[in-house]
Amino acid sequence: MTSSIKKAAAVAARSLLPRKPHHAQWMITRRCNYRCLGCNVWKEQDQRELPTEDVKRGLDILKDLGIAEIVLSGGDPLLREDAEEIIEHASKLFITTVYDNGSMAAKKIEALRNVDFVAISIDSLDPEKNDYMKGVPGAWETAVETVETLHKEGINVAVTPTISKLNLHEIVDITNHFSQKGIPLWYCLYSFDMISDTNQLFRIGKMNDEFVITDNQAMAKLCDTLIEMKKKDRNILITTKLLKAVKNLYLNDKRNWNCRALDNFLVVDHLGRIAGCHIHKFASSIFDLPKIWKSQEFNSLRKTYRECKQCTYLCYIFYSLHGSPYGNLTLARDQWKNARFLLKKNNSKHLNSAKPQ
Numbered sequence: 384m385t386s387s388i389k390k391a392a393a394v395a396a397r398s399l400l401p402r403k404p405h406h407a408q409w410m411i412t413r414r415c416n417y418r419c420l421g422c423n424v425w426k427e428q429d430q431r432e433l434p435t436e437d438v439k440r441g442l443d444i445l446k447d448l449g450i451a452e453i454v455l456s457g458g459d460p461l462l463r464e465d466a467e468e469i470i471e472h473a474s475k476l477f478i479t480t481v482y483d484n485g486s487m488a489a490k491k492i493e494a495l496r497n498v499d500f501v502a503i504s505i506d507s508l509d510p511e512k513n514d515y516m517k518g519v520p521g522a523w524e525t526a527v528e529t530v531e532t533l534h535k536e537g538i539n540v541a542v543t544p545t546i547s548k549l550n551l552h553e554i555v556d557i558t559n560h561f562s563q564k565g566i567p568l569w570y571c572l573y574s575f576d577m578i579s580d581t582n583q584l585f586r587i588g589k590m591n592d593e594f595v596i597t598d599n600q601a602m603a604k605l606c607d608t609l610i611e612m613k614k615k616d617r618n619i620l621i622t623t624k625l626l627k628a629v630k631n632l633y634l635n636d637k638r639n640w641n642c643r644a645l646d647n648f649l650v651v652d653h654l655g656r657i658a659g660c661h662i663h664k665f666a667s668s669i670f671d672l673p674k675i676w677k678s679q680e681f682n683s684l685r686k687t688y689r690e691c692k693q694c695t696y697l698c699y700i701f702y703s704l705h706g707s708p709y710g711n712l713t714l715a716r717d718q719w720k721n722a723r724f725l726l727k728k729n730n731s732k733h734l735n736s737a738k739p740q
């Protein structure tokens with residue numbers, strides 16, 4: 384059995400485990416070389432990081448806990464000098480996505496060969512506008528070149544625009560532009576940390592009036608349009624269920640999900656602290672998992688989070704909506720199906736390869 388098939392089998396098996404989390408996002412660094420207007424990370428950087436061996440040990444712990452899918456983010460995770468080693472380790476264990484602001488991935492191609500997705504953030508087709516949002520001149524050109532280079536190299540790159548007031552009316556064009564080149568799209572939704580708890584794990588989204596979506600009808604219409612486009616365009620990876628939930632949120636101010644933080648998903652910070660999401664106080668250290676996972680303390684936090692309505696971060700909504708064992712399995716299956724360009728690559732180049740997919 385090749386390691387890719389072994390990985391698929393292991394991921395599917397973990398996806399079916401009841402009362403286990405499916406997804407983790409690990410912000411492995413708090414360093415960033417960009418200055419995005421809607422983000423706090425770059426203003427609150429921290430040079431401290433877990434050593435490589437501790438990150439690898441933490442990844443093993445997450446696997447033992449039942450995590451099937453991981454996002455490595457930051458800051459920019461590729462700024463870590465040991466990114467290659469960490470990514471290689473993660474890719475063997477999980478469906479692995481690496482986020483990059485577009486500045487680093489082309490320089491670290493070898494580190495990315497085995498990941499399932501590299502998500503590159505591009506927010507506009509207008510270079511000037513994109514660079515304004517990123518706070519870095521030349522960001523657009525670098526990111527577009529990065530996407531093209533990765534795509535040519537057969538690496539599974541996806542573009543992930545953050546939907547905000549500034550680009551709401553451009554999302555369809557951005558989608559068509561990249562999809563026509565065979566590049567899939569996922570989306571983020573501009574959000575900011577609504578509470579300012581001094582114990583918060585760390586801050587990400589910064590309140591910025593320029594970004595806050597005020598035209599709820601337009602947002603709902605965008606959801607409808609993407610749902611329609613999805614029927615013909617397999618490069619649109621966002622799920623219909625998620626688009627319907629977002630539409631309902633903007634149109635009727637209703638949440639048709641309960642938050643599954645610290646239940647179906649969790650986050651880990653650059654120091655190995657874990658929380659249900661970054662907005663709440665850290666709950667433990669990754670090195671105390673899985674012992675603490677079933678504790679009374681965690682159960683009571685889960686109850687609180689299920690009632691929480693304090694954010695609209697798309698990834699958290701996504702893993703709340705798709706949070707049953709069946710949902711997780713469907714998700715894992717869909718993600719592997721969505722990685723068809725990867726399978727295509729393997730068919731042509733690595734059919735009998737033992738490389739993990």
Ligand code: SF4
Binds near residue numbers: 418422457459484
């Ligand atoms: S949004 Fe990402 S790339 Fe931009 S400053 Fe924040 S962490 Fe860096």
Ligand code: SF4
Binds near residue numbers: 644
């Ligand atoms: S809704 Fe969930 S993810 Fe958002 S702040 Fe509350 S607990 Fe965190």
